[in-house]
Amino acid sequence: xxxxxxxxxxxxxxxxxxxxxxxxxxxxxxxxxxxxxxxxxxxxxxxxxxxxxxxxxxxxxxxxxxxxxxxxxxxxxxxxxxxxxxxxxxxxxxxxxxxxxxxxxxxxxxxxxxxxxxxxxxxxxxxxxxxx
Numbered sequence: 001x002x003x004x005x006x007x008x009x010x011x012x013x014x015x016x017x018x019x020x021x022x023x024x025x026x027x028x029x030x031x032x033x034x035x036x037x038x039x040x041x042x043x044x045x046x047x048x049x050x051x052x053x054x055x056x057x058x059x060x061x062x063x064x065x066x067x068x069x070x071x072x073x074x075x076x077x078x079x080x081x082x083x084x085x086x087x088x089x090x091x092x093x094x095x096x097x098x099x100x101x102x103x104x105x106x107x108x109x110x111x112x113x114x115x116x117x118x119x120x121x122x123x124x125x126x127x128x129x130x131x132x
Contacts, residue, residue, distance in 0.1 A: 021059065021079035023130065026122035029110030030065065030072035038074075038108040039065070041101075048097040056092045057082030074109065076122060 030038060061078040082088050092098050115123040
């Protein structure tokens with residue numbers, strides 16, 4: 001009986017455990033003449049945009065800036081905990097405040113060739129290693 005109770009508890013705990021979020025990372029260029037403006041925007045992000053990001057199940061979202069060989073690059077990282085990434089990204093893209101935000105940020109960015117060919121700004125990056 002004791003083993004049956006322990007098995008039942010283990011099954012219950014497994015069912016209650018939260019699944020790990022899916023991690024996404026992207027890279028894009030940043031126009032040097034727009035770098036300060038881009039940094040200023042992100043130093044004071046619009047609350048409505050942050051709210052929408054969270055509403056779309058995104059957490060631990062970061063953007064990093066790095067100069068390599070005289071060129072500026074942005075590296076973006078986020079964790080997605082929702083069930084349907086595509087649907088949440090469509091919801092975000094349909095949000096008028098997010099669209100207005102992107103009208104400010106998009107002209108600052110300089111897509112890499114693979115993203116530009118697809119009409120995108122950010123290039124997908126492959127996760128090679130992660131330590132929990």
